[in-house]
Each structure stands twice: as C-alpha cells, then as structure tokens.
Amino acid sequence: MSLDHIRIVLVSPIYGGNVGSVCRAMANMGLRDLAIACPRDLDLGEARKMACAGHEILEARRDFPTLAAAVSDCGLVMGATARVGLYRQHAASPRTLAPRILEAADTGRVALVFGPEDHGLSNDDLIFCTHVIQIPSSKAASSLNLAHAVMLCCYEVFLASGQFAGATEKSPEAPSHLRERMFAVWRELLLDVGFMDEDKAMHMMFGVRRILARGKLTEDDVRIMMGIARQIRWKIEHGAGEPPDDGGADPDGGADGPDA
C-alpha cells in the first residue's frame, strides 16, 4: 500500500504536544512512518496525551541525527514551507503535489519534511528537498501550527489515494412515478383542508413541487412526505381517535421512524 511508503519527517520539533498531535493526524489519514531528524529533548508525556489513535506511531518513531539520514532512502523529498521567497518560488500546493507523491510512493519511498515550530525549514534543510510544498493560507496569518500543516498534507495525500469512501445514502433518488403519487396525495390534502381551490391548485402545486425539487429527493423522503399527507387526511376524516397501524411512514426503510 503506497501510503505506507510515505514518511513524515519532523526536523527538531520543540513541543511534545505537537509531535503527539502529528501522530494522531497521521493515523487519521492512514500514514504511519514517522521520523524525527536532529531531535531535541521531547516532552513525551505531552506527546502521548495528544497522540490518541496515533500512539503506536509515536512509539515506533525513529530518530535520525541529520535530515540527510532521515530521507536517505527516499526518492521524492518534499519540504513544507509557509514562506515563498528565494529557493521557494517553485513551491506547489499539497493538492497539486498529492498525485505526484502517490505515484512516487508506488515504487519508492517519499518524505514529507516539516521544520521546527519557530522558524520552519532552513535553507540548509531545504537543499535536500526535491520539491517545496506551500500550504495555502491567509496572507494575514500564514504560519500554521506544525500538526495542522502535517494534517493538511496527509489529508490531501489520503484523499488523492482514493481510499476514502464517503457516506452513501441507502435510499436511491425517487423516480418520477413515486414522486407523482406523493404530489397527488398532497394535492388532495391541500384541497381537503382548503389551502387552495381547484382553480388555484396548479399554481400552488408548482410552488410545492419547486420546494421539493430543490435538492435530491430519495425514495425514503417521498415515503415520509406521502405518509404525512395520508395521515393528516385520515385524521381529518376520522377526527379524534386512534390512528391506523399502517398510517406512519418509515423514513429509513426498516428503522422505527424519526423518533426511534
């Protein structure tokens, strides 16, 4: 799996909390290879407090005496920077570079390198980088928290890897014939309760149809709206008393309704 070939390299991080937070971000985005170049004394207590699901990444991290050593087996070496001045004008965004990172990680190792919290990557670090990543940010506040910077890069790589499948609605978009049954029931209801006359019905129903057409309308949605209209008509017809057993709609095709 190519995400396993992507190494996060932190150069001389100062705050343990940030290192822990980096580990959590990596775990969230499916990465696990963490290297620390030129390590300082790290507050491991703080790091462990922030690592959460990234605790194994934190414990498995490797220290290297130099950045050169930390990236020596990596093909692509991408240095993240907030500044874009001399030596940084060829910087590209994480979104632009993500496909290139994954392509390289398919056959070799890739390093994403982040400098210390106070000054970022120096030119001495940057010279080892084949690419410069500039993380988009407001001109008024361009310096990101270290873990935030790592998170954004990992996120772009993770998304580009295509491993994430988002939520999907179980209920398909309602076909026309189902929608028409619903509108027919609502038309009858709105006539019954005197919301409109027969001669205004088309006009009003255009309005109702427009409201319900603004977004996707699933089969479950149609069943809810149809059930509501039927239940109201039943209530009007029967007045006070028990509703019929099959009166309510089932909004989730199996669950017990919105109040379950």
Add this chain to the structure above:
Amino acid sequence: MSLDHIRIVLVSPIYGGNVGSVCRAMANMGLRDLAIACPRDLDLGEARKMACAGHEILEARRDFPTLAAAVSDCGLVMGATARVGLYRQHAASPRTLAPRILEAADTGRVALVFGPEDHGLSNDDLIFCTHVIQIPSSKAASSLNLAHAVMLCCYEVFLASGQFAGATEKSPEAPSHLRERMFAVWRELLLDVGFMDEDKAMHMMFGVRRILARGKLTEDDVRIMMGIARQIRWKIEHGAGEPPDDGGADPDGGADGPDA
C-alpha cells in the same frame, strides 16, 4: 467578503488548548467569527497559548446558551461528524460542500458546527443542522482532534474561495531557441572533455535532453546550465587562474546566485 459570513460554532468544547488552536486555524484560513454554544469553564491560559495569530478571534468569541441561539441567524448550518450512521447517511465531504457554503455565505450567514471532543455532535445538536459534513479519515482511526477537524473544513472553504494565489515562478518556461543554445554549449563541452565521441554525440545528447525535459525548465534554469558548461570550458582552456567576471550564471534574474 463571504468568508466573514462563515461562523465556526463549537458546542461545549472541553480543552482550552483546542479552542485556541481552532482560533489559529481560522486565522490561517481567513475566517474570524467564532461562537461557543453551551460553554463550559474554559482554560483560557491554554487557549491563549495555542491561539497565536488567532488571538483576536479568541478574544472576540461569543458565548451562546444553546446551539439554537448560536446559529439562529444562519441559513446553512453544517454539522461535522466522524460517524455516519442514522441521520448521517446524507453526509458529504468538506470539499463537496465548500462551494455550497460559499454560495450561501454570499448572501447570508453560514455556521459550521463542531461537537465536544469526547462525543461529537449529539442527535439533539444535529437536528439544527441543514447539512452533515463528514471529514474523510481512515476507518482505523476516524476520530479527529477538534482543531484538526475545524482546520480541514476551513481549509476547504478557503481554497474554494479562490483567495489563495500560490507561489509563482518569476522566470518563464524557456523557449526552444534558448534551450538549443544551452544544448549546443553542453555538446561542445562533452566533446571537449572526452565524455563522448562525435559519432556517439547524438545518442548521448538524447539522454541529456531527456533528463532536462522531465520537468519544466525555466529561462533561469537554462542560464544556470549554460553558465556551468561555459565556465568549465573556460577553465579547461585557461587552466589554473582567475575566472572571468561574467563566467557565472545568474539563477534568479537579479540575485547573487545560489550561494548568495
């Protein structure tokens, strides 16, 4: 400016450090309206430590007794969730929703709502949300740090706003005639030093051309490569001694060269 119409709403955040970190993320991404719904006692010292460029956002935050109050003037209300179960199946990613958020922020206010660190948004909170945002993450570790979750949403909105102009190379891509002058100088040099014979020259120059064609080659790049070849030829011709004043190339069209 429509980013000013986008409010970050934190429901009962627990850790001051996270709130400060949220403020910094907002500042980085050009947002500044922070609301806290159902606030708990907050460690403001921790918050201020993490806020950095977001300190004004932290001080200007507004507390609301309920989520309903915090979002009452907002058209779109988007709730962020890591889980996608009941009531969350229509969730969409921040990238998918970002254009919709900006469209709504053009004419009205939009709230992005995030639950407390331990449990996220409850169904009681979610009922106020017109949309559900699911932040992409690994199945093995889907729970994000609160500030990381806010950062990713703000980042997507900021990028979609088109306000970020990335680094641009001042030097344009080199035109063919400039490249050809460079290759001619290198061809002479490689013949001079005996790297190739005249009968292998075409074969070797195909190799050199391929190396230099793999990526974009700017006019500055060509000047560096041409300068190197010329300088070497001069050195070979003159042996030990001072190089000529105009021998070195100018890699950045005005700066003092790579060692400046």
